[in-house]
Amino acid sequence: MGKTDPPPRKRQKAGEDQAQAQQEDTDTSQLAAADEAAAAAASSPAGRKAPRGARAAAEQPAAAGDASGQQQPQQRGRKGSRRQGGGGTTSAAAAAADLGGEPASKPGAAFQPRDRRFTADSDTIMEAVVKVFCIHTEPNFSLPWQRKRQYSSNSSGFMISGRRILTNAHCVDHHTQVKVKRRGSDKKFVASVLAVGTECDIAMLTVDDDAFWEGVEPVVFGSLPQLQDAVTVVGYPIGGDTMSVTSGVVSRIEVTSYVHGAAELLGIQIDAAINSGNSGGPAFNSSGRCIGIAFQSLKHEDAENIGYIIPEPVIAHFINDYERNGGYTGFPCLGVEWQKLENPDMRTALKMKPHHKGVLVRRVEPTAPAHAAVAAYDILLSFDGVDISNDGTVPFRSGERISFSYLVSQKYTNEEAVLRLLKDGKEVTASVSLAAPVKLIPFHIKGAPPSYFIVAGLVFTPATVPYMRSEYGKEYDFDAPVKLLDKLMHHMAEQPRQQVVLLSQVLAAEVNIGYEEMLNTQVVALNGVKVVDMRVDHSEQLPCTEEYLHFDLDYNQKVCCGSGSVQLGFRVDVVRGLWFSRHLGSLVDGCSEEYLHFDLDYNQKVVLATAHAKAATQEILAMHCISSDRSPDLPGGAAAAAAAAAAAAANGAPGSSAAAANGADAAAAAAGDKCKEKAGSGKSSRRR
Known part of the structure; x- marks a missing residue:
């Protein structure tokens, strides 16, 4: 019996296999030719740009997608050359020639990260990043008349205009000495602390020595980034003494809990690694502008590479507050506790009309200025003319919403805000002053020694x-x-x-x-x-x-x-x-x-x-x-x-200062003598 032709589907498959084999041979030949061309061009004195075009042309079909984001049929190349996703590939020949290949496009190019490479001025920008050395002496809160043994820490910071340096507040908490060192320098300069923003975890330093500022351009701030924008974090984390650069993208922008000051402020989540020592370092966009300050990270068994940076609006608020008032006065609060109104029956019971949206005021802090105008079970409809939704959010950017507490945090202490309220079914408008929060048990004593x-x-x-x-x-x-x-x-x-x-x-x-x-x-x-x-x-x-x-x-x-x-x-x-x-x-x-x-x-x-x-x-x-x-x-x-x-x-009382000083010295001397006696006896009186 003679051989019969294969069924149509098998014939089609056989044809595809044959075409595939031919295509692979063709691609292999093209790649080999490209390698030969690269080697020839590299050895010729005419220059080394030819390999980039030849090899890139050979690899281009392996990428899927075009500039419009439309998905294209994927083609096969050499074995192992098929790629899905990624931000682009640099050819081996181009890498050997120290020439960066162009990123290949892929599906959804409009939503892909921007160019992650640092700019041509990256060296100039990184000259403004400094290493911060701090000696801390914390109070002993259990024995408040004592202080703990001092310890040292290293962190990062960067220079801004006005001969100032920004870093994190927790980097200089309870400081007794702060020094800074420029990149590549062997000299440390003594710095003084101008302001500490506990809530926003930002501190401002300065250096009196003119030599420290010579030949350095201050960092320039950029605007709030978009999601998936590239970000580069520069600093001095653990693992080495020299500067470290890590890259990632913007993953999320929302009101975030600031661990150091227990405040809720705008924050940016990124997927770049932020380790101990990175704190206080700048985060740059692809244009070399600072979009934030690294300050904390999420450590969890189910989370990897989740870091947070303080965004430019919070930094600007801190700097403006310092320049307006000669010091840091803090971020104000409205002073109310509120509840969502997503349940329709509850909205009806509270006499809300169909077009009404807002949140229910649960309690008002007695120390808040809003206490005079806002009462429990009022409905807060808007803040400074911005309508509040039933879930407590307000429009943020195109396609984004954010907690209305962001609007409050953009104000300054003692500024006025206009509230639109619903009281027993009637709309009223009230103007209230915003003040710093008063906590019954404060989260932080802001560097002061404890009272006892x-x-x-x-x-x-x-x-x-x-x-x-x-x-x-x-x-x-x-x-x-x-x-x-x-x-x-x-x-x-x-x-x-x-x-x-x-x-x-x-x-x-x-x-x-x-x-x-x-x-x-x-x-x-x-x-x-x-x-x-x-x-x-x-x-x-x-x-x-x-x-x-x-x-x-x-x-x-x-x-x-x-x-x-x-x-x-x-x-x-x-x-x-x-x-x-x-x-x-x-x-x-x-x-x-x-x-x-x-x-x-x-x-x-x-x-x-x-x-x-x-x-x-x-x-x-x-x-x-x-x-x-x-x-x-x-x-x-x-x-x-x-x-x-x-x-x-000042009132002219003779000898009053000397008497007060002598009395204090006598008391201290008496206590010191008693301590010496006990030390000589070899007995310890310390009790916990």
């Missing part, structure tokens, strides 16, 4: 997030007491300076036997009067004429001390602060009670006799090498004493 006050071994300090982190570690939001976390997350300050005053710990002594285990409990009242904060204005003082001081603490605890040992500042309705106006010897004038009564949270109480408290305080301070019974910022502290002495000197 000690009497009879009882250590009082305000609750702050740094203090909670010091006491309970990085997982403080899980490990801290529930009541404290509730105040942190849900409570609002009723007065501008209101604080949660804690009985932090008790320095064990005979006078406070039985109270040693009390720690981190809120002080509710002192002698029956509510405690609001650690400080008080002199204009609000009222002397205590009772024999005892009764401190009501949280958990219904109580502390009582003889009032002869202290002088406390009062207002008629509330205790405005736990403070002392003079040294211990003169604190008996205002109070005559026999006991000090501390009422604590959870209905705890502490009661101390006046005479014992008076006699024991200085001895306890000396035992623990504590130079003062209060922090310098409190009335009666070193700073307050210096201010009073300066005022007295």
Whole structure:
């Protein structure tokens, strides 16, 4: 039997295979010819541009798509040369000749990243990027009269106009010394910190030495990028001492949580690697303009190469704020908590008409200026003429929406904003002032030392997030007491300076036997009067004429001390602060009670006799090498004493400055002598 012809489909397949084989032979021949041409051109003195065109022409069919974004049929070349996606390929011959091949187009070219290559002026631009060296000395929030051992850090920064340098605020947090070094230089220059923006995580530095600024062009800022725009991050991350350059694209632009300052501001997410040391470095677009500052990254087992940069609008706000006010005043807030109104039944119940859109106001901060115009269960329809949607977003750019808090963050402190509200079905317009937020438990103390006050071994300090982190570690939001976390997350300050005053710990002594285990409990009242904060204005003082001081603490605890040992500042309705106006010897004038009564949270109480408290305080301070019974910022502290002495000197009081200085020196010397005695005995008095 003779061989029969294959079926039509097999014939077609055989024809395709034959055509494919011919095409592969043709492509192979073309590639071989291109390689020969490249080698010949490279060895000829006429120049080396020929290989680029020859090899590029051979590889061009392997790319799919055209400039219009229409998909074209894919063709086969040599084995292994088929590519899908990517931003283009540089031929081997062109690479050997140090000539970059042109990127090949691909489907959806209109949505592909722009040219990732740095510009021809990249060397000039990178000259403005500096390495920042900082020595940090953080306070010991658990022992607030001390500081921790100093440590050093390296980060990045860059020069801008006006002989200024920008970096991250967390790079110079609690700094004692800052130095900067230019690229390729072996000299470090001492820098001074002009402003620190805690919320936006930006710091501004300057260098007085003129030599530092010679021959450098400052960085120029660009506009907010588009999605998938190329971005190049320059800095000095870990892994080496020289400058590092990483590239990526813009992945997302939205209101982002800033970890350092716990603020919600506009942020840019990129897929370029941002590592420790990159912080403060600039991010450039393909035109060599700065579009942001690297500041944080997402570390998660399910996430890779997710970094964040501070965008130009936030940077501009920081710089303009500094130039307007001579310092950083912060980003204002509206001072309201709101809820989405996406449920149609809820909108109907709230008397919203079909064309109405907005968000429901849940609470208004008592300290916010908006408190006078906005009430709970009002409906916020628009902010400064921009309508707010039911999900709390506003138009951002073409095809994009963003949280309306972005509009608030674009304003400056004490600026006015126009709100359109729906109150019980009626539209009203109100103009409100925007102020910096007031937190009952602040997330940051902005470089200041912590406040503290000690009497009879009882250590009082305000609750702050740094203090909670010091006491309970990085997982403080899980490990801290529930009541404290509730105040942190849900409570609002009723007065501008209101604080949660804690009985932090008790320095064990005979006078406070039985109270040693009390720690981190809120002080509710002192002698029956509510405690609001650690400080008080002199204009609000009222002397205590009772024999005892009764401190009501949280958990219904109580502390009582003889009032002869202290002088406390009062207002008629509330205790405005736990403070002392003079040294211990003169604190008996205002109070005559026999006991000090501390009422604590959870209905705890502490009661101390006046005479014992008076006699024991200085001895306890000396035992623990504590130079003062209060922090310098409190009335009666070193700073307050210096201010009073300066005022007295200005008024012509003879010898007042010297007397104040001598008194402070004597107290410090006495404490130092006690510490030396204890050091000689070989005993340690430190207790945690």
